[in-house]
Amino acid sequence: MYKAQTIQQHFQVSYQYPVIFSRNIFNPENEELIGILRHGSAKAVLVIETAIRECHPGILREINNYFKVHGLHCEVLVIPGGEAIKNEPAYIEEVLTFIHEHRIDRHSYLIAVGGGALLDAVGYAAAIAHRGIRLIRVPTTVLSQNDSGVGVKNSVNHFGKKNFLGTFSPPYAVINDAVFLESLDDRNWRSGIAEAVKVALIKDKVFFDWISANVEALNNRDMTLMEQLVFRCAELHIEHIGTAGDPFEKGSSRPLDFGHWAAHKLECLSGYQLLHGEAVAIGIALDTVYSRLTGRLNAMEVFRVLDCLKALGFEIFHPMLLEEHSLEIHPQLFRGLEEFREHLGGELTIMLLEEIGKGEEVQEMSHTILSEAVQYLLKSSSVFNDNPILIQQSL
C-alpha cells in the first residue's frame, strides 16, 4: 500500500464585537453609531424593516439627517420583516443586489434595523456577500435586543425547514436602542420576555425572582424595568456564547435552547401565527412540567414557572400540542424532537430544569411522559377553563 503523508492544519480566529445599550441612536448628538463607522472606510448602507418606518414616520428623515450631520452618505433600503423575509428568497436577492450596486466591500458597513427575522435574513445576505461584509445590527424588538440580535447566527428558511440555510458570523457591532421598544404592540412587547424567563430558568434564579416580582410593572410597560430585563438577558446570552466553549455549535448541545424544540415546531404548525416568544413560553411550560414528571424540580417550582408565564399574559397551551380526538402529544410535534436533533446532528440533547436557575441536559424524551405533560398544561391553562369540549375530551 502507498504510504500516505498528512499535513495537519490548525489555527485560531479571534472574534470580538461590542453590544451597546443606548437611546435615540439616530439623534445627531448620539455618537455610538458614528463612532463605529469611523473605524472603516466609512461607506455604509442601511436596511430597515417596513414596519419600523410605519411606526416611526419620521425615521427615514432622521436617519438621513444623522448621516448628513456627520458628513456621510447612506443609502437606505426598506424591506418587510417577520417570517416573510426568511421564507422568500427574492428578499435575500434584493439585499444582495443592494450590496452589489452600492459597491459595499468587506471594510464597508451594512446597518440592519429591525426585528429578529429581518436581522436573521439581512445578516445572512451580509455574511455571504464577499464572504462577509461588516454588519451592524440595530435590533428593534425585545426578542432581538435580548437574545437573537446579540448572538452569532443568521439564517433563512428553505425546503419548509426553519433556518435551514445560514452561517455563524459574528456581527461587527450591535446597538440596542430602547426607544424602539416603546412602539411595540403588547404581543411583541411580551413575546421577548419569554427568552428572559428561559435564560433565567437555566442560569440565574435571582433573575427569575426579579422577573416574577416585576410582572405587573412589565405588563404596565415600565421602560426602566424593561431596559434592565433586556440588559440582563442579553448579558447572560453574550456570556454563554463567549465562555461556554462552543460558540459555533460544533457539538450536539444547545444549552440556550431550553423549551425550543417544541417552540420551533409549534411556530411552524401554527403557520407562524404564534410569535416566537409565544411559542417559547409554551415550550418552557412543557419542558418544565416534563422536568417535574421525570423527577426534577419540585411542585412549587413548577407552579412558580407556570404562574409567572401566565401572569405575563402567555398562553401555556396550544391546540396543536395534542393529537386530535386523543390525549397523546401531537405526532408532528413529537417529530420536532428529531428535527431538533437533526439540525445540530449527533445525539439528541435536550435541556431540562434540575431546579430554577439550573439546567440539566438529557439524551431522550419519553412519548408517554410528554403526553402526560401536555395534558397537565391543558388542565392548567385558561383554554381548558373556557372550553367544556376540551374538558370532556381530557377526562
Next chain:
Amino acid sequence: MYKAQTIQQHFQVSYQYPVIFSRNIFNPENEELIGILRHGSAKAVLVIETAIRECHPGILREINNYFKVHGLHCEVLVIPGGEAIKNEPAYIEEVLTFIHEHRIDRHSYLIAVGGGALLDAVGYAAAIAHRGIRLIRVPTTVLSQNDSGVGVKNSVNHFGKKNFLGTFSPPYAVINDAVFLESLDDRNWRSGIAEAVKVALIKDKVFFDWISANVEALNNRDMTLMEQLVFRCAELHIEHIGTAGDPFEKGSSRPLDFGHWAAHKLECLSGYQLLHGEAVAIGIALDTVYSRLTGRLNAMEVFRVLDCLKALGFEIFHPMLLEEHSLEIHPQLFRGLEEFREHLGGELTIMLLEEIGKGEEVQEMSHTILSEAVQYLLKSSSVFNDNPILIQQSL
C-alpha cells in the same frame, strides 16, 4: 444625553483539519477516508464531477464498493464542474436538495470529488446548509490539490462577479489522491503548476529553483515529481493560512494572490476560455515585469521567471492585455485593480517581487508602467514572433 452601556463580546474559535496525500483512496484497502468518517455519525453523501466519472468509467462502482466493504451506505450525486457550476444557481439548489433529502446534518459528511470550481460551489452549499455540515474535499486537479482545495474558502459567482458569494469555512478534511492527476489533459496538468511557481516566487527560492530544474520532467508528466510539487505547494499554502495571522482575510492584504488581480480579470474577459492557472501565469509574468520596472528584481531574475513559465508551456501574453489599436493596458483589465481592492475592501494592496522567493506589498500601481509591462510581455511572447501585425502595432 442618555449614558450608554456596552458589553464587549470576545471569544476564539479553533479550526483544524488534516490534508492527506494518498493514492487510490477508493480502494477498499485504503483506510484514509473511512478513518475520517468513523469520527462522526458515519452518514455520508458524495458529490462527484461529471468529467471525473467520464475519465474514470469504473469510479462509481468503485465508490459504491468502497462503502459497502466498510459497511456504510453512501448516496452519490453527479454534477458538472468548471465555471458552469459557479455561474448557475440551479446547481447549488441541486446540491442543497441532495443534502436536505438525505437528511445530512452537522455531524454527517459531504464528500466532494472534483476540480477547484466544483469544490468551491459544493463547499458553499455545504457551508450554508444547517450553518455548515462536514465537508471532505477530494480535489482532482493539480490546481485544487496544491492551492484552492487545501484552503478555507468557498464561493460562487453572482451579478457577473467572480466569487461574489461565499464564506470562509475550513473543511473537515482534505484528501489528495495523486491518481486523479494521471488522467488530466496537458492543459489542466500544466495549469496547476502556475500556483506552484507563484508561491515559490513569493516565499521559497529553493522551490523555484527546483521547479526550473525539473521543467522537462514535469512536461513529460513525471508523476513522482508532480506529487512532490503538489506537496510542497500545498504545504506553503497551508503554512501561510495557518501562521500569517489573517486566515479569514479581515485585512486588506492577500499575500498569496501574487499575479491574481490581472488573472481574475483575464479569466473573465476571456469568457473563461483561459484556465485559472493559464491566467495566473500571465498575471505572474505581468507583475514580475512590473516589479522590475519599478526598481525591484534584477533583469536576470525576470528572464528566469519568464523562461520558466514559457518552458512549462504557458503563454505570457494575451490579446486582452492591450487596448485595441493602442499600446496601453486594456481599460477593463486596469479596472480589475479596483475590483480586486473592492473584494477585500480597504486599501489596494498588491504583491510584487523584491527578489525571487521574496514578495513585497505595494499600495498602488501605475497605469503608465503597467502599459510598459504589457508591451514588454508582448515583445517577449511567442504571439509577437508569430504575428507581424502585432509587431507593427507595437512599434
